[in-house]
Structure formats: C-alpha cells, structure tokens
Amino acid sequence: MLALIAGQGALPRAVADACPERPLICALEPHMPEGLAVDRSFRIETLGSFLHWLRKRGVTRICMVGRVARPEIRLTQLDWRTVLMLPAFRRALKRGDDGALRIVIGLLEGAGFEVVGAHEAAPDLLPPSGVLTQVQPGAADIGAARLGDQVSREQGARDFGQACVIRDGAVLAREDEAGTDAMIDSLEAAAGGVLYKAEKPGQDHRADLPVVGPRTAEGAVRAGLSGIVLSAGGVMTVDRPAMIEALDAAGLFLWVRERDA
CATH class of the missing domain: 3.40.50.20 (Rossmann fold)
Structure with a gap:
C-alpha cells in the first residue's frame, strides 16, 4: 500500500x-x-x-x-x-x-x-522529450538553454533553486525559496527571455523533483518570455494540456530537452 x-x-x-x-x-x-x-x-x-x-x-x-x-x-x-x-x-x-x-x-x-x-x-506527470508546442525555439533560445545548463549546475552546487530566467546571455532572475511562479511574477517585462527549470545535478529524484503547471505558463506569458525549457526526466508537469494550450495561444514554446553534460 x-x-x-x-x-x-x-x-x-x-x-x-x-x-x-x-x-x-x-x-x-x-x-x-x-x-x-x-x-x-x-x-x-x-x-x-x-x-x-x-x-x-x-x-x-x-x-x-x-x-x-x-x-x-x-x-x-x-x-x-x-x-x-x-x-x-x-x-x-x-x-x-x-x-x-x-x-x-x-x-x-x-x-x-x-x-x-x-x-x-504517477509516471504520466513526466512530459515526453521534444518541443510540445506549435512554436519552436530559435537560435537565441537554444543558446539560453545551454547557459541554463551551466547556471543549473552552479545553483545546484550552492543548494539554490531549480529555475532561472535567461535573456541575451545573462541571468535575469534566479529562483529562491519563494518558488518559480513567484520569481516570474517579480519580473518586469522580459521580452525574449527563457524560463529554464531542471532538477539539481545529482539530486535524489525521490524527493523535491521540480514541477510546473498552468500558472507557470500564464506567468511566462505575462512576463513576455519567449518560452520554457525543462530538463527531460527531471521536471514534472501538472495539467499539461492546459499548460500547452496557454502557451500555444500566446505563441510561446515548451521544450523538454536532455541537459548538456
């Protein structure tokens, strides 16, 4: 049981x-x-x-x-x-x-x-790999995802949060104990920025695996982000259909990818 x-x-x-x-x-x-x-x-x-x-x-x-x-x-x-x-x-x-x-x-x-x-x-809460929205990430978004991998390793080593927002090769915001949605809500207009979220490197997946949902998608839309990048196998999604619908309607992407080593 x-x-x-x-x-x-x-x-x-x-x-x-x-x-x-x-x-x-x-x-x-x-x-x-x-x-x-x-x-x-x-x-x-x-x-x-x-x-x-x-x-x-x-x-x-x-x-x-x-x-x-x-x-x-x-x-x-x-x-x-x-x-x-x-x-x-x-x-x-x-x-x-x-x-x-x-x-x-x-x-x-x-x-x-x-x-x-x-x-x-509940294995269905892990999204499949790939771009799950109609909009595809562009070259700048791919670069932001790679920088996100580096930031994630740095934040994990310091036992910090599991998410950040990246734009033009710089980190605009880092998650703290208030959580991802609060981090997004605190942003001013961040047009073209990317929300990156991943489990901490070496994290035990049996506890505190990160999660996103419709509220996260709505916050990304309000902040003017271009999309969301999640680590494959490391971030769960709640009500994924509603999340994708909100992102599609606003022209944002959702990309589930393997992190660079």
Missing part, C-alpha cells in the same frame, strides 16, 4: 488522482494539501509514532510530494519513538535542503519503507 506525505501545491492531488488505487493521504502539519482529504496529519515531533501507525495500516511504500518548509523541532514534545531519531534530526538541521532530504529518506528506509518519487507513483 502507498502513502502520500502530501505538502502544499497542486502536485499532491495530481499524483493521488493518477495512482491506480487511492493512496493513504497524510500531511506534515501545518502543510495541508490543496483539494485532498487528509487521512492523518502528524507533527515532526511524532514522526516515529506516525511511521508505526503506517506499518500497522499495511503501508509499504511512501511518496513525499508537495512543498514543505523545513519544520522547527520542539524537543520537549518528542514522543519516545521519535526521540530515537533525534541524532538524525540534528544532522538534517545542519545540512542544506538536499542533504536534509537524504537523511529523511534514510530514516524512512530504516523504518522499513520503500521511498518512491512522485514520478514513479
């Missing part, structure tokens, strides 16, 4: 809807998913007891999906099962996002669960 530990955003519902059988929906308080009834919520201080409850329910696989801010741990409220995890918690608090996620995955695996990525639970 599969359990989703669902965070915020539209992705948890998209994954749940795409599963052949309804998963158990769980949420780390206070991050509740949109449009999904939660079977059980839990606090980080009760993680050990929560995992024990999952095992008793017959859960064997866990998928972490959706946005979750790094929680504050109140040591005085740890239950006894979670106290045993305290050394791992302390290591996680000292790491960047990727390192912390790897520790959390190790805790779940150590408790006997198989951790699967959202793209494994």
